[in-house]
Amino acid sequence: MNRTLLRLTALATAVLAVTAAAQQPKNVFTVVRSTQWGAQNLNPFAPGDQHLLPTNSVIYESLYYVNALNGKATPVLGTKYSWSKDNKTLTFTTRDGVKWSDGQAFSAQDVAFTFNYIKQYPAIDTSGLWKSGLSSVKATNNNTVVFTFSAPNTPIFQYVANQMIVPQHIWSTIKDPVTETNAKPVGTGPFVFDAYSQQALRVLKNPNYWMKGQPYIDAIVWTATNSNDAALLKLLKGEADYGYIGISDPKGEYASKGPNYSYFWPVTGDNYLYYNTAKAPFNDPAFRRAVSQAINTADVAQKAYAGAAQPANSSGVIPAQQQQWLPASAKSLQVKFDPAAADAALTKAGYKKNAQGVRLGKDGKPLPTYKILVGAGWTDFITMGQVISENLKKVGISTQIDQQAWSSYSGGFQGGTYDMGISWGWGGGPNPYYLYYQSFAPDFSAPVGKTAASNLSRYTNPVVTKALASFRATSDPAQQKQLMGTVISTVMKDMPWMPLTDRLNFALFNTSRFTGFPSNENPYNDGSPDDQLGARLMYLNVKPK
Template sequence: MNSTVKTILSLSLILTAALGSAAHAQNPKTVFTVVRDTQWGSENYNPFVPGDQHLLPTNSALYESLFFVNSINSKVTPVLGTKYTWSKDSKTLTVNTREGVKWHDGKAFSASDAAFSFNYLKSFPALDTSGIWKSGLSSVKATNPTTLVFTFTTPNTPIFQYIAATPMVPEHLWKDVKDPSTFTNTKPVGTGPFVADSYSQQALRVLKNPNYWMKGQPYVDALVWLATSTNDAAQLKLLSGEADYGYIGIPDPKAFAAKSPNTSYWWPTNNINFLYFNTAKAPFNDPAFRRAVARAINTKEVAQKAYAGAVPAASPAAIFPGQQKEWLSSKVAPQFDAAAADKALTAAGYKKDSSGNRLGKDGKALPSFKILVGAGWTDFITMAQVIGNDLKKVGIKTSIDQQAWGSYSGGLQTGSYDMGISWGWGNGSTPYYTFNAAFNPDFSAPVGKTAASNLSRYTNPAITKALKTFSGTSDESAQQKAIDTIVAAVMKDQPWVPLTDRVNFALFNTSKFTGFPSAENPYNDASPDDTAGARLMYLNVKPK
């Protein structure tokens, strides 16, 4: 028996066991398999709740948005919207919606459904995690079945990216959902290219939507997600051919690609990995302490050991390479200097005892600080190890705190951590998106409450003003000055340490399918599997 037959039989056995009788009831000919290094929770297809609460097909295969904005090249792909225009004063956004689209239950989609979806977020502010209704939006109305009008009290053109990505839901079903925060939506009705089929703790399956509005697509009959507990286990499924795609951060993608003629990767840079400081907790509430700690960390070594040279260290200005030519006014030198960091800590009042351990300003020994990372995330674990070794040299003790996704994201958002490694929880075609998500007061919250994206709980009036200036104008010189103000303030107060460029971690096994995104054909940005960008991959991959 050859290895290909063994692989097919192995996958068949996995799916039959995991999906139960449903695997016998349906027999799709072409199955595109995604491996996920996580364990998902209960059955939930609510597109408005955070990603750790709903299942992975939700916002990629079942529900659709108006547009997809590609973060690496700013290209806008029409989805349920076909065209958009801003008024001259940037206070009105008009979107034309697609005709001939049906919900999975056969009812027609219209601009009224889109207007309902946005107004639903207004009625339930906890669902508005992008802050659409906190950013000057005053009304959303359908003026006819194919025209949607957004009205703003103040100009806010960057909000388009978030409007574009908002999932659309059917008014005829969701108008009766009184508490969407607890609604699990186990019988999802979207407009997407697939319909929900089977669920278990080990595998999820969705089937091709026979009435999808894009004729002839998708090219596959089913999508399946397989669960693993670690990156390594997920990688093995890709290498064996049991999976076709995985969004997996591994130390050396070049080595992965070299293992087989059928293995490849595409890791385009579209974000940054940060070490976040919890500025609501001492001593991380002291900018002098944070600056000294940042200077003690060798980010080049962090990048080299975490990604074997495949991903570089980040700019201290927190602007990633594709945006530096346009938005970074002057070169920023690396900050690493362990000796200077040691002196700076002492000068700031954090002396050492006779054993070389760092003391607080009260003369008592500082505790060992935890560095929060996702459980089994080898790249972040490696980063934490390097950071821990660097901080040990200046008398600061650390330990690595590995947590499953729910506890990891929850710890960051509720402010229960000391230091934590994560990406920028907002990114886009300009640095504005990174800084707005990270430091806008609207996205922060008191400790114990959930912050949407201001994980450090750092705010600064100068930054808040600059963000408002940027969003309220289309004048590039004014926008540049706003970014300069933000960069200067952030580098001075150091609420985070930019560690490495952040890439999307797309790994492929190409033995059965073609049409994957690549640098030559970047129709998406190597998007994670539960996002609007991943939908484009599920539509484009074809059986060989």
């Protein structure tokens, strides 16, 4: 054990108040977090910012892990699944030989209990499972659980698969799952909770875990810092093995520092310039597409992220999903930066320029100065807005940056009071359906002044709505691809948003002591933060050198 690890183990031991008589784990994997923790809450039903980090990453497990990059479903407590011919019944086979950490056997009855418990307490149904057509969940024997739906909804698989499963013999006695802190959790995961303080927490290897030989490490320790800079320093000094830390230049600021510094920053979504289609002239597809053509997304990405993020595809489909899902028509519909063509397209659409170069509306009056909504102090979005403002000025459109605190920023989007605004996609998942459904389905829109859940542009199109409904009704991959092609092509023609830059996860690794991290060559997870279920695969795969 090297000196750094000795110091770290000693520190963790003191902070965690582990008794001197306790045997110290040999291989301790250390995670650094720029955060401060609250109460000792390990309730898997609590929102992610309320329960402690190990809860949904290593203590509790789901039926499957669905990789958001490519849709690959990795078996966990489930071993196989199938849809009925009418896509109204989803049947899982559960794993044999699994025990809860208190020694009791896991079975399909625990799975059925978990979902029916969520039905009993709607406040913990954060995925809206029982509002999305789920009508019953029954265990037909110890290894089979059947989900029945009132109507076909195959994309719901992701939410069913990713739901954390709890033991019936424990949670059946808990009458208020919203306030329950679950200080002594009983799970099926690869680690068990050990100790906690405001500065650090630790889990130990589950000696009875169902995956023989795994995990390869004996313990995980999370340590808290007060800033990203402090967290980064711990990684550079070898005092931590992993951190989820956003920095502007991961290659220059981190990977170039030495051979043991690496990162995995996969693209999981995009940043967008949203157009408020409830307002003129943003209700005109020709205007929106021409404005989009005037924006230099390469310059936006370079100035906002110093090359760490690339310009987004005009479809909004992330790179890992493009080969499978983009239709042939997407190539010709790709928006290319061309100010001269954008200027001509605006004029052709009825938005001429006067002698002073000011763009006019169809009524012949100068267009007003439009606001670009961004979060106050969000330097990346502010930079994007500044580039866009300069770009649009060259085609005669005047804009100004509108910085707003979170409540008015999100309220402006959801209430439909903005002109244009920069935000991440309010939807996403293992295939483009989740992005387009949450972004453009009528269910997620609302009249101006009312709250739209996630259709921030307030764009709907009957062609898109019908194709999304047909997608939900089938489990045939070929049909789904054809339907999604219709959705993608229609949205790219109408341009209710302009995809600006890729949006990334921020995993940094110090590989001096461990190997087996996810990478671009082996993306076995999606670069999930350390408190999400995808991180479980990292904790299972890393090995001491």
